Amino acid sequence: MQRKENETPQGQAASVLVEFLEVAITAVVFLKGVYPSGFLLPSLDSPSSMPFLFFFFFFLLLLLLLLLLLLLLLLLFDVGKGAFERRRYMNVVVQRARHPQLRYYIHATVSGLLPFLQKGMVDRVAVVFFNTDNVPLEKFIFKLTVNQSYGSSVEGVDLQISLRSFLAKLSVSESLTKKLPPDCRWEITGNFQLLPETGTSKEANFWIPTDTKQWEQPLFITPIRSMSSDPLCLQFYIEHPSLSESSVL
């Protein structure tokens, strides 16, 4: 009678974590600029105004006016043409993918991890960026530990505050990362601590053997953020291939 909770603390933490991961992964993808992000930049850089150098001053004025209008549009109607739109999550501004397929991919991948997160089987979740030759250039890694023995209930607010700091840090950590070459590919992978039992029939089908060569290179790690707030311990860092490797590329 004493313990009447709908979920175990691990379960609660896992569901918060899944939500967070979805947002964070979108933020990473946005940060790396794999998809066109803003609408102001492309429209500004468009060379169409260049031939009209003649009326330079006139156009400058017009352009400024146009800009102002666009800005207002953006402000008032949140109009934008990038792959992302601004949303609020945990009270911070985050990006959300506009394209339903992209959104679905992130959502489905992460929520597929939920049962494993609850059991504490997931070791890390990585967002990997490949170049055209399928060589991983950069991995954003969330290393997780869900304390299975934690008993008392989860303080949702505490967890939120900790997780929010990730998002805040992430949005300013662009300088830590390297610029990606064009035509990149990316994917989300989850690494497990051990292989799940093959007995549970349907889960076994989801398993895809990894390309082992991805993991052979020596790596450099740049930590971005760590938190440890029971029952969840989360570390977020970037893995790059070592410098020698990148010079070869």
Next chain:
Amino acid sequence: MDSRLSNSSSSTHHSNSKKRKKNATANNTNQKTLGVAWGSKSLSASSCSSRKSPFSDFSSYMAHKNCKLQNQFDSEASASAARKPIFSGVSIFVDGFTVPSSQELRGYMLKYDGRFENYFSRHCVTHIICSNLPDSKVKNIRAFSAGLPVVKPTWILDSIAANRLLSWVPYQLEQVASNQPKLSAFFTLKSSKMSEDTFTNALCQVEPDVQDSFPRVGQLKERHPSEVGEMVEVCRQISNESNDISSKKTDVFMMEEPIGERVICDEEKLAEANSSETNNERNTEGELDPTYQEPSTSFSIPCSDNQNVHQFPSSEATGSSKQCHSTLTDPNFVENYFKNSRLHFIGTWRQRYRKRFPTLSTGLNNGISNSNKSDIKSVILHVDMDCFFVSVVIRNKPALFDKPVAVCHSNNSKGTSEISSANYPARSYGIRAGMFVRDAKALCPHLVTFPYNFEAYEEVADQFYSILHRHCNKVQAVSCDEAFLDFTDAMVEDPELLASSIRKEIYETTRCTASAGIGGNMLMARIATRTAKPNGQCYITPERVDDHLNQLPVDALPGIGYVLQEKLKKQSVNTCGQLRMISKNSLQKEYGMKTGEMLWNYSRGIDYRSVGIIQECKSIGADVNWGVRFRDMKDCEHFLINLCKEVSLRLQCCGVQGRTFTLKIKKRRKDADEPAKFMGCGDCENLSHSVTIPLATENVEILQRIVKQLLGCFYIDVKEIRGIGLHVSRLENADTSKQEKYTLKSWLTSGSASVEKQKYHMGHNKHNSDCANCASSHGCIHSQGSSFQIDNKILNIHVSGDPISTPPPLCQLDVEVIRNLPSEVFSELNEIYGGKLIDFIAKGKGKCESSSSLGNSLEDDATCKEEDLPYSDPIPLNQIFSENKAMQHERVLGSGHGSCSQVTHNSNIERDDLLPSSLSQIDASVLQQIPEDLKAVILEHLPAHRAQDFCSTPAICPGRINQDSVGVDTSKNCPGTVNHALNDSLWAGNLPSWMDKFKDSSCLRKLGEIYHRSGFNSQLSSVLPQFLSEFHHLDLTQEIYDETVNIMCELLKQYVKVKIERDIEEIYICFRLLKRFAVKSQFFSRVYNDIFPFLQAAVDDNYGGSLFMP
């Protein structure tokens, strides 16, 4: 203009920076807003009309935007149906980050008729909501707020919870509060505030009265009824007063409306309360009686319990439950409905069962893990009473044993009542459960029908389960008459013998027969029972499983219902044997993953479930879809009120509170005729609406309000309603909040007594020990809570910051304190501890003597402080109290802490039986509230090696696990013996033991000191910069010894070890700092070079890469 434009064009996507720049530009244009200029409303009014050149300059743009935002808000507000004008006239501006977020706050304002301003303006904003302010704004508060109140967001939440606009004064931001009216002025000021809030002078007079008498009402046990009482009382007054007031309406500005409405909506409650009072010979005419308005009489309402409120003295209600079968005629319909419902009985039975066998049902949860792995052949017994509902009724009528008997609601032979259960003789006539009585009578004219006898069912079910629990400690209750028993661990020789002995015992005790099935798992046991029935038993040994299943029709398997059976029939699968022919994959393809797997497993007698898994309930609710007919809205609302009561009672029963409320309505289909079943629901559409509120509740009143709102969402003709259900989900455990209420309540009710108790605790810190710590800080929290309570007057304030929700363990209590408590406090405490306190005292008499001798060596300082504590008489809980409140509060905390620290200093021996977690938790929270200077004093008085015990917050201490280890303790207590043999426990313990070691090496002592000074932060990265900068000049003067480098390296190494797994960021920061200083200082470059390979190895071990040091 150019500069402005370039400004905005260069602004980034980030909204904040954009806004700020806007603001800056707005300043340039000399907008006439007071204080910091946000976009202003004053301008919007003027330039909304002159919109011909839309965005010619910035101010017109802002005006336009404001216009648009307002329109948007208005349209959204009008779109949100059923709004309660709590916040009418309130217009908030949210500044900065808040919890809940500004968007949520906006939602609340939308819903409750408030306004939400996106941009600050003196003219339309009435309240500024924020959680904290930057220093600059605090310093220049008038410029920032323009004299408007700066309030915390909880004000809004609490106002919603209370369903009225609370005074904002207690919710002022602390940072600002000093600049705002002082607390001492609060009580005089409040009356005017109150009138502003509620508008009737009468209310203002009554409220303090009520407040005063509140603590005196000794027997108040429940909070809710008393509040109901007050609300009723208050509303009554308002309704009286509102007649008078209506003449001078001009004075009453916008708040009038909500009150009017509240009076209306409370009128029914009022009526109810009144009618309950007629039981006590109090007339409804008393409503107009002026003496009646005295609070003392109003409290008689809460005293009458819930049942009383349910009873209506109206003529048709008395003894009419038999005749009145619809909501039309029976005002107690809901109650009677559930009283007579078999499903309700079964549904609520589990709850009762758990209460009756709490230890048993939780105890077996622990056993589950063991049971799965055993190779031993498991033995599961399934016991099921034979036609329970009938046999219980006729157990005392042996003459009927072999006659056909059925149980149903009515015995009218033409009735459309359904047979709920029939005994075996009756079944042989073809009578089945669910038949109408008239059909059954047609089949068997001499069928005897009985009504339900729920008391008997309860009694028999309890007997049944007590027998089962006696035989086995692993019992899973399926229903009131059916259970699984797991005998695997019991090593039963002959399960058949055991089963028959259990059955015999059941028969002898209850005079009802039971059947039993034994199998290797739950599935087989259940199937065995099926063959065993009636009144028999069957054992399916593992060898016989295949034979048995081969011929078994598929519908005998649990989980296969009518639909699935039909599907299988189409595949010409009738028996399990045929089912086994189909492969698992095709089954899964055909019927879905889960069902397919289930079919495959079950047809082979495989069942992985283990006995004893109890599912927690996810939602609680009540549905009524029989006999629901309404004439008009009033009927319907009355019905809903009763339904809410029922649901609220159920919530209270389960000890939970819910956040999401769903109202389900069965609406007659347009073309549906009157149903065949008398008063049945017939052919219906099912509609539902739900709402989620911020604070979980079980309160009837809130429930009623929500339900009324929800009903409004349906836009439905009440005559069409054939069924209503209310469900509550997102359940939260009510225990924690209850406990808070309880402590607050107990403090209030025993007003002076508990202050004595508190004083006592303070005094007794001198004499002893562990409990006093807890007790005194308990006391602090009590006082904090109570002052809150007073500030806010009556309504729901949950002191959310309260870190203690459970009483300290018994072993921490001090006997002497307990023994000297006033009797009523003692009895309350005793209740909390479930009566164990008395024994405890008897035991502890000897112990207390030894402990009191310990404390005599206290330093004078602490004693002084304690005596310095003139806790003013709290009974006039008014001005004096409030004036002193803040100051006292601090002092109480301070002295409480001062004494605690001394105590622990002197009683190291007793520390052994102390739970360290509770101590550190309490102290950390206490410490944090103490002002800086006081904190410093306390820390000074603490012996250095104890400091960390109090300071650490549990989350960030490294190696906290080791803190109990004796080794660390002893090494700390005798620092002289510590040599330089470095072991692995440098960072172990709450106070890292390296501090001691560094004492000896002169230059690193500095680090220890800084670390200590920084107090409560065990993150090295925050200490390091300070140390490094101080070390810089040490470095020049002092020679670097190898040993010092070694120690430093060792320290860092162990820090890495502690942190590497959980906090790589911290390591990264530390080492980047080190690297930076390695350039400047030779010492650090040596340290860095020494430690770096180790670091990289550690990172490689844990993360499979090396740390990237730019």
